[in-house]
Structures are given as C-alpha cells and as structure tokens.
Amino acid sequence: MSHHHSHAHQGGFDENAAERLAWSDAMLLGHGPMDDTHEEFVHVVKALAACNAVTALGCLQAVEDHLLAHFEAEREWMVRTEYPNMDCHLDEHQKVLDTVLRVNQLAKDGQVGLRDVRRLAAALADWFPKHATYLDSALSAWISKRRHGGVPVILRRDLAAGVQQESTFT
Template identity: 35%
Template sequence: MSTLSWSDSLALNQPQMDATHHEFVDLLATLDAAFDGPEKLLELALDAVVEHTEGHFAQEEHWMLGMGFAPQNCHSYQHAQVLKAMHEVLDRLRLDGDVVLARQLFDELVEWFPAHARTMDASLAQCMASMAYVPADPARMPPPAATAYAACAS
C-alpha cells in the first residue's frame, strides 16, 4: 500500500497551484482511509477525488490557454487520460463494487502525482512566473507572445 503526504518537495511556489495540490493530497489520504470502511464511504471519497480533479485540471487548462499554450499539448493530454481512468474506475466501483480496481487507481495516483507535479506542473508554474501570469486576475496577464511561449516550452 502506497501513501502520499504533503511536503515541501511537492510545493511549486505558485500559491494557487500549491493549495490545489495540497487539497488533492489530502483527498487522497481520505480515500486511502475509506478503503477500511463501508463501500458507500469509499464511493463518496473517490467521487470527491474525481470532482476535485476535474476542477483542478480545468484550472490548469485555463491557465495554459491564457498563456497561449496549444489546446492539444502533452500536459492537457495527460490530464484527459487521468480523468478518463478515474471516471472508469468510479463507474466500476458504483456498478460492480470493484474495490480492487479502486485500490489500484489509488496506488497509481500516489505514484503518478509527485512525478506530474515535479515535471509538468513545475514547468507550468515556471512559465507562469516568467510571463508574469497572475492566475487570480487573467486580465492582468500580458497578451501571449510566440517568443514568450517558446521560452517556456524549451
């Protein structure tokens, strides 16, 4: 069984992203604890993780588009694949009571998330900083420039 706790190693020095990531890690801990309880609580915990992740990824997608990222990029593709898997597992838990598959998803998320945060999300945070992108106020963000994006993409 894998575990994941919030630590400074997951922090990216982008306050909104860090707060969202911290919440994700906390929800994973709640999900982990739910494996020891009734299946209905497990379903509720997994549903909370899925709901959070939908908003979490939508927030990052909004930022990427606001900075001029192509709509079809590897970061967005990975988000789509993770959400697809989460929805499929939640459906299997609801329909078939497949706790084993839900546990496998949990274990995979615990392994996937730190790597995703250290690579794709860290690059996004760095790009946000270099472009002076203010996520709380997208109107203050300078218009995307191909050269600015090229610097972030390399």
C-alpha cells in the same frame, strides 16, 4: 523541454505509494493557486486510500470532483498564458481523468471492490509526484515568467529537519 509521460494508465506502479504520499513544502512549485490545488489533491487521494466499504463511493466522487476542477484550472492557466507544452500536459490529465471516471462508474455499478479503489489511490499517488515534478513545475515556472518576468522564489520550511547543516562561513 522534452515531453515526459509518466504512464499512470499502465499496471507497473508502486502499490504502496498512497501510504507514503504526504503534503510537505517539498511539493511547493511557487504558484500559490497550483500549490493549494496540489495540497487538496494529496488530501483527497489519502482519503481514497483510507476509505472503507461505506465511504468508498463518496471518496471516489471527491477525487473525481477534485480532478475536474484541478485539471480545468490548469487548462485555464495554460490557455491564458499561451503555454507551449499544453497538448502534452492536457493529454496526461485526460488519461488520469478517464481512469478515475471509469473506476467511479464501475464502483457505482457495483463492479469494482475496495481493492480496486485502493489500487486507484496507489496509482494516483504514484503518478502525482512525477507529474508535478516534470509537467506542473514547468507550468508554474512559465506562469511566473509570463506574469513576473522570472521564475518563482519558493520558500520551503523544515526540509532539512534533523539534518546537521554545515556552515561555509568560518
């Protein structure tokens, strides 16, 4: 598997990503604890994107606290299962965490405003689906293979809502 870096630390990202970020079964990767953590990630980033001057610091702290626990849980799974692509994955986590820690500290010091906080939410929302699709899905499959001898079976509801399904049986 090739290394895929979705450079969250660069400026070229979708400024409206946070408005579109929404948890759905399409995001399930088949490892229950990881899926639960990812759902929580979506909620804290959505809250950050919707924050105001009064709630911004609390929302930033919630994102920081979540990421510390989220990334540590994934690191523990990688170590426990001897995941071969661990360095690349952890490197990307560290870049994201460094950015969040820096913005949170600057916000506490009164050096960044609401626009910067919302840009962080947009950058996180832009980064996450790519990271989950490339790096976390591979980790989920690896964990499942190590534990159960095969890839996870993922049951997703309502993905084709409103889409007419054609029957192949006549």
